[in-house]
Every structure is written in C-alpha cells, then in structure tokens.
Amino acid sequence: MGFELRDHTADVAVSATGDSLEATFAAVADGLAAASCDEIPAGVGERFSLSVTAENREALLFDYLDELVYLRDVRAELPVGNRVESIETTGSDDGPGHGDEPVEWRLEASARGVPLAEIDAREVKAVTYSEMRLERTGDGEWEAYVVFDV
Amino acid sequence: MTTFDANGITLERVREYVWEIPREGDMRVPARVLASEALLEEIEDDKTLEQIKNTTHLPGITNYAICMPDGHQGYGFPVGGVGALDAENGCISPGAVGYDINCGVRMMRTNLTYDEVQGHEEELVDSLFANIPSGLGGGGIVEAGVDTIDEILARGVDWALENGHAVEDDLLHCEDEGMREGADPDKVSQKAKDRGKNQIGSLGSGNHFLEVQRVTDVFDSAVGDAYGLAEDQIVVLIHCGSRGLGHQTCNDYLRKIEQQHKGLLDQLPDKELAAAPAGSQLAEDYYGAMNAAINFAWVNRQLIMHRTRQVFERVFDRSWEEMEMELLYDVAHNIAKKETHAVNDEGDERELYVHRKGATRAFPAGHPEVPKAYRDVGQPVIIPGSMGAGSYVLRGGENSMDLTFGSTAHGAGRLMSRTQAKNEFWGGDVQQDLEDQQAIYVKAQSGATIAEEAPGVYKDVDEVVRVSDELGIGDKVARTFPVCNIKG
Numbered sequence: 001m002g003f004e005l006r007d008h009t010a011d012v013a014v015s016a017t018g019d020s021l022e023a024t025f026a027a028v029a030d031g032l033a034a035a036s037c038d039e040i041p042a043g044v045g046e047r048f049s050l051s052v053t054a055e056n057r058e059a060l061l062f063d064y065l066d067e068l069v070y071l072r073d074v075r076a077e078l079p080v081g082n083r084v085e086s087i088e089t090t091g092s093d094d095g096p097g098h099g100d101e102p103v104e105w106r107l108e109a110s111a112r113g114v115p116l117a118e119i120d121a122r123e124v125k126a127v128t129y130s131e132m133r134l135e136r137t138g139d140g141e142w143e144a145y146v147v148f149d150v
Numbered sequence: 151m152t153t154f155d156a157n158g159i160t161l162e163r164v165r166e167y168v169w170e171i172p173r174e175g176d177m178r179v180p181a182r183v184l185a186s187e188a189l190l191e192e193i194e195d196d197k198t199l200e201q202i203k204n205t206t207h208l209p210g211i212t213n214y215a216i217c218m219p220d221g222h223q224g225y226g227f228p229v230g231g232v233g234a235l236d237a238e239n240g241c242i243s244p245g246a247v248g249y250d251i252n253c254g255v256r257m258m259r260t261n262l263t264y265d266e267v268q269g270h271e272e273e274l275v276d277s278l279f280a281n282i283p284s285g286l287g288g289g290g291i292v293e294a295g296v297d298t299i300d301e302i303l304a305r306g307v308d309w310a311l312e313n314g315h316a317v318e319d320d321l322l323h324c325e326d327e328g329m330r331e332g333a334d335p336d337k338v339s340q341k342a343k344d345r346g347k348n349q350i351g352s353l354g355s356g357n358h359f360l361e362v363q364r365v366t367d368v369f370d371s372a373v374g375d376a377y378g379l380a381e382d383q384i385v386v387l388i389h390c391g392s393r394g395l396g397h398q399t400c401n402d403y404l405r406k407i408e409q410q411h412k413g414l415l416d417q418l419p420d421k422e423l424a425a426a427p428a429g430s431q432l433a434e435d436y437y438g439a440m441n442a443a444i445n446f447a448w449v450n451r452q453l454i455m456h457r458t459r460q461v462f463e464r465v466f467d468r469s470w471e472e473m474e475m476e477l478l479y480d481v482a483h484n485i486a487k488k489e490t491h492a493v494n495d496e497g498d499e500r501e502l503y504v505h506r507k508g509a510t511r512a513f514p515a516g517h518p519e520v521p522k523a524y525r526d527v528g529q530p531v532i533i534p535g536s537m538g539a540g541s542y543v544l545r546g547g548e549n550s551m552d553l554t555f556g557s558t559a560h561g562a563g564r565l566m567s568r569t570q571a572k573n574e575f576w577g578g579d580v581q582q583d584l585e586d587q588q589a590i591y592v593k594a595q596s597g598a599t600i601a602e603e604a605p606g607v608y609k610d611v612d613e614v615v616r617v618s619d620e621l622g623i624g625d626k627v628a629r630t631f632p633v634c635n636i637k638g
Contacts, residue, residue, distance in 0.1 A: 007567035009196055009223040036286070038598055055409065066401050073345040073394045076287045116287025120596040123286045123355040123638065126249040126397045129404070129421040130225030147225050149249045149397075150356050150568060 003031035006145075012124065013147045017137070022084040024134075024142040025061055025107065029068055029082035035148060036072075037114075037121040040080050045114040048075075052107045058134050060087065060105040061144065065127035068111065077113030078121050084109045125149040154187065156194035159203070167617050168553070170214070171199065176417070177206040183217040184554070186617050192565060192609060193222060201228040204419045208233060210240015210428065212493055212502055216554055218509045219617040220563030220609060224248075226422030229508035230563060234555045237488050237501040241414065241425035242433050244403045244440070246505040248484040251399060251440055252447035253358075253391030255532040255560075256324075256480035257543065258455055260473045262384040262466070264364040267633060270465055274362060275591040275634035277461045282360060282454055283352040285595030285638035291315075291351025291453040299343045302350065303335035306445030310452045320452060323477040323523060325511070328448045334438030338395065339402050346395025346446060351453030355599055355638025357561075358390040360454065361534075363541060363630035370627050373545050376527040377478055379628045386475075387541055387630070388454050389534050391484065392447035399443050403436045428503070437486075437503075444485065451480060478543075479521075479530035483510045483560035489519075491555050504555050512546035512558040512624045520546070531624045533615060535562050537592060537637075538584055538605030540629045542615045549622035558624030562611035568602040575601040591634040599637055 006013040014031030018024030054060040091103035126149045133145040152163040161169035171181040181202045205215040212234045221230025226245040307328025310316040321327045365383045368374035407424045426433035459470035486505045515528040528545035535541045577597025584590040618624040
C-alpha cells in the first residue's frame with residue numbers, strides 16, 4: 001500500500017495502491033508531492049482542507065490532483081501528508097445513478113501545506129488523463145496509475 | 151520496400167528520413183515519422199509511435215500526423231507531434247497543444263564576444279540567478295492585479311512596451327509582433343488567472359532555463375548576417391512558457407470538452423486527445439483562451455529578457471543599447487494556430503488548426519507570415535540543446551510547407567526518464583563536471599533539476615538538426631555553446 005514513482009520519458013508517473021478508494025487517492029497525492037520534492041520536512045506547515053466534486057470516479061481523481069496543483073500555486077505551499085477523509089457518490093458504486101438525477105462524486109480531503117520558500121521543490125505542471133488507470137484489485141483494494149506533466 | 155520494425159509497429163520508408171505507418175483500423179490518415187534509423191531506434195520501445203498513431207484518429211486530420219526528428223513519448227499527442235486539423239470540419243484539441251501553452255524559446259543577440267565575458271561567468275550566473283525568478287514559488291518580475299492580467303492576456307508584448315519592459319523593436323522580432331489576435335481574457339478562468347498573477351516573468355522549473363551562449367559556428371554566412379550572428383558572439387537563450395496560467399487553461403478545457411463532447415471523445419483511443427469540434431462554442435472559447443495564454447507567455451519571456459539586459463548592464467557596466475542586446479526571434483513550440491495550407495498536389499487550400507506540440511513553426515523565405523526583417527531568408531528557428539551541448543539556430547526550409555505544414559523540431563528530445571536520471575546522476579557532480587571540463591557555469595534552485603536535466607538524458611541534438619537540415623524543413627544557420635545556465 002502506498003505509491004511508487006515510475007519511469008516515464010518526459011514526465012513522471014505515479015503508481016499507487018490502497019485498501020480503500022480514499023487511501024488510494026491520498027497515496028497518488030503523496031506521489032505528486034514526492035515527484036515535486038525529494039526531502040519533505042516533517043512538522044512544517046499547517047493543515048488545510050479541500051473538497052472536490054466531479055461526475056465520475058476517474059474525473060474525481062483528476063480534479064482532486066488538479067486542485068492540489070492549483071492550491072500549491074496560489075497558497076505557495078506544497079500539499080503533503082495527504083488524507084482523503086471521504087469519497088461519496090449520489091449514484092451506485094459502479095455506475096450512473098438511478099433515475100434522471102446526474103451522478104455526483106464528492107471528496108473531502110486535507111493536506112499539510114509546506115511553504116515553498118522552505119523547500120527545494122520542482123514544478124509539476126499538471127495532472128494528465130494519459131494512461132490513467134483506477135481499478136479495483138481485490139476486496140476493497142484499489143490501484144491507480146497517473147502520469148503528470150513536468 | 152525498406153521497412154523498420156519497431157516492436158510491433160512497422161514503418162515503411164517513403165524516402166530518406168521519411169517513414170510512414172500505413173492506415174489501419176480507425177486511423178483516418180497515415181502517420182509519418184521524420185527520422186534517421188538512429189533516431190528511430192531511440193523511440194522504438196516507448197509509446198511515441200503508438201501516440202502518433204492515436205493522433206490520426208482525430209476528426210479532420212489532414213494528410214498525415216507527423217512526428218518530428220526529436221519526437222518522444224508524451225501524453226496523448228507525442229512531444230514533437232504536428233497535426234493539422236481542418237478548421238471547418240475538424241476539431242481543436244487542448245491536449246494536442248499541451249499544458250504549457252506557448253512554451254517557447256527566444257534568442258537575444260549581443261555585440262559582446264566570448265573573450266569579454268570570460269572571467270565574469272560566476273558573477274554573471276550569480277546575478278542572473280538572483281534577479282530572474284525561477285523554480286517553484288519564486289514569484290515573478292511583476293505582480294499583477296486583475297486588470298493587469300486581463301491587459302496582458304489581451305495585448306501581449308504591447309502591454310510590456312507601454313509599461314517599460316520592452317522597446318518597439320522587440321515587437322517587430324516576435325511572431326505576430328508579440329500579440330495574438332483573437333485572444334479573449336474572459337475565456338481564461340479565474341483559477342488560471344490566480345495562478346498566473348504572481349508568476350509573470352518567471353522561468354519555472356523542469357527543462358526551462360536561461361542560458362548565456364557563445365556562437366561557435368556559422369554554417370550559412372548570408373543567413374547568419376541577416377540574423378546578426380557571427381562566430382564568438384555572445385547570445386542569450388530563454389526557454390519557458392505560460393506557467394500556471396497556461397497549465398490551468400489546458401486542464402479547464404480538457405475537462406469541459408470531456409463533459410460536453412463525449413461522443414467525439416468515445417471515438418478516440420486516448421482521453422488526453424479530447425477535442426472540441428470546429429465551430430462549437432467550446433472550440434471558439436478554447437481558441438480565445440489559448441491565444442490569451444500565448445500572449446501571457448510572450449510577456450513572460452519578454453520580462454525575463456528585459457531583466458537580463460539590466461543584469462548585463464550591471465555586470466559589464468555598459469548600457470544594454472551599447473551592447474546591442476536585441477531580440478533575434480521568439481518561437482512558440484506548444485501551440486495551435488489557424489493557418490492556410492495547400493493540402494494536395496493541385497494546390498487546393500484549406501484553413502487548418504495546425505497543432506504543434508514540441509514542434510516549431512519553420513516558414514521558408516518569402517512566406518508572408520515571416521516578419522519583414524527575415525522574409526528574404528526565412529523564419530529563424532531556435533533549437534535548444536541540453537546544458538552540456540550546443541543549441542542551434544536554423545531557418546525555415548523550403549520543403550517545410552510540403553512535408554510538415556511548415557514545421558520542424560523543437561529541441562534535442564529526452565531519452566531517459568527523470569527518475570532514472572536521478573539514479574544515474576548527482577546534481578552536484580554534473581554541475582562540477584560542466585564547470586571543470588567545459589567551462590559551463592550552472593546554477594539551479596534544486597540539485598535534482600540539474601540531475602534530471604543532465605546532458606546524458608537527451609538525444610543527440612546534432613543528429614536531430616542534421617535530419618531537419620537534410621530534409622530541408624529547417625536549415626542549419628549557426629550553432630551555439632553554453633557559457634552559463636540558470637534553471638529552476
């Protein structure tokens with residue numbers, strides 16, 4: 001359980017596993033932080049929370065990572081120690097909801113923001129959909145693969 | 151017929167350095183790769199060829215999708231990809247432009263010679279590093295309020311001129327005179343503007359850099375004269391893009407297109423290729439937003455260049471005008487532009503969204519869109535190499551309109567992943583070796599960036615340029631070699 005940085009010619013890929021969807025999302029987010037900074041100091045920075053909504057599970061992962069990159073730039077802090085508190089959907093777990101209501105997926109998360117001025121961090125430009133995978137691998141376990149543009 | 155078997159994909163040789171992947175399945179046109187066998191061997195095992203094949207699935211793709219000699223695996227569209235999509239019946243794809251809209255390169259001349267700079271390298275690199283924001287969270291040369299951001303997005307370098315960061319002559323030596331028409335600041339999201347407002351005039355990190363270079367060779371003296379380049383001359387090369395504003399703009403539209411044009415998306419083999427049909431509201435909106443981000447990137451490079459002039463003034467104790475620090479040219483290598491091209495042997499013309507992602511426009515002599523200053527010799531093309539190898543100045547070649555919709559390569563092209571680079575190289579060693587063995591002074595915010603950008607991670611830029619020159623899409627004019635380099 002956790003993440004690994006994978007080889008990708010021009011960019012950086014993160015492969016992550018978790019024993020829940022929440023843990024898997026958080027592990028990808030920690031992979032994003034690791035791709036940005038080799039030595040993340042402990043105990044520096046305040047925690048902040050964020051919430052994201054999207055129309056499906058993959059889009060939720062994409063928008064969550066996109067939001068972290070956005071918050072990094074506007075807060076001038078690298079989000080580390082990511083926790084995803086909850087992921088909820090108005091539809092069924094595997095697909096569109098019943099009836100005519102549009103499906104909405106909602107995530108509540110928090111991160112510790114390490115001021116960029118205190119670390120040697122490199123810019124990850126953006127999350128991409130390219131080769132993105134988010135799959136259930138076993139009993140509640142998930143695996144994700146995300147390529148980031150560097 | 152000569153073929154090249156690349157791990158399951160067979161390329162047929164059309165003629166020297168031109169390889170074709172024939173149409174099959176849902177490919178709308180063939181794919182072409184412009185490369186020597188040596189360059190093909192470098193991409194045979196990664197996803198470059200699969201990605202250029204995928205690009206041929208885009209509606210309205212005209213004649214073929216083309217991979218430049220420096221092409222390598224990217225996301226969606228390969229880096230080094232050129233795709234001309236019909237502007238009436240085709241589509242426009244943010245992912246095929248890339249996140250860093252108008253990432254590009256500009257070169258500034260000086261009248262200094264290498265002798266005059268020798269002995270000042272450390273002072274110069276320190277002063278450039280101290281005065282030009284780089285890395286993550288380093289701020290920008292100017293910080294803008296909402297009104298200023300909108301002005302920059304709408305007017306580009308014209309804004310810089312009015313605010314004392316440019317001179318008239320800078321505009322005349324930039325594509326579109328530094329102002330893209332059809333830029334619509336209202337189509338750029340507040341989130342994108344929030345990211346951009348404290349990054350105006352900043353290099354960022356990754357492969358972006360500012361490099362002081364010396365001209366080592368002039369291969370074509372007539373064109374070299376027209377470009378104002380001579381051996382031993384000092385020039386400055388600046389490589390960066392539209393920073394967070396551009397990255398956010400790409401993502402905003404990728405998501406909107408995914409939601410609103412799902413039918414088209416379902417026909418494509420890679421979600422990152424998501425495209426808005428020509429004529430749709432989102433196609434228009436994205437084009438307006440992308441043009442605004444193009445202006446933002448031009449202003450970014452302009453502010454960095456103007457600040458560099460001030461640094462040189464202090465280090466060499468002379469005015470920049472006296473050092474003749476003039477913009478040679480600015481090229482964009484992540485861009486989609488509406489252009490009119492002949493699309494068949496009969497000379498029928500079509501208006502196309504020419505997507506160049508990691509590819510440089512390379513219009514030949516006589517083309518009306520080449521700035522007046524260079525129209526007789528062809529558009530300057532700047533090809534940055536790695537920090538331990540040379541860079542090149544080319545000119546748009548006479549075959550570029552026939553072969554590549556007026557395009558050529560954009561750099562050396564990566565060979566090795568960033569993670570592998572960090573295992574193989576140590577930033578401090580790379581930095582020391584460059585200084586001791588090649589007299590190249592490097593300064594970066596992060597040692598890891600130096601390792602990730604070590605000269606050994608790139609393809610041989612000489613081979614890339616040789617192929618471009620042999621094909622006549624971008625002809626060799628001059629070669630430069632680094633003197634000092636700053637990066638994020």
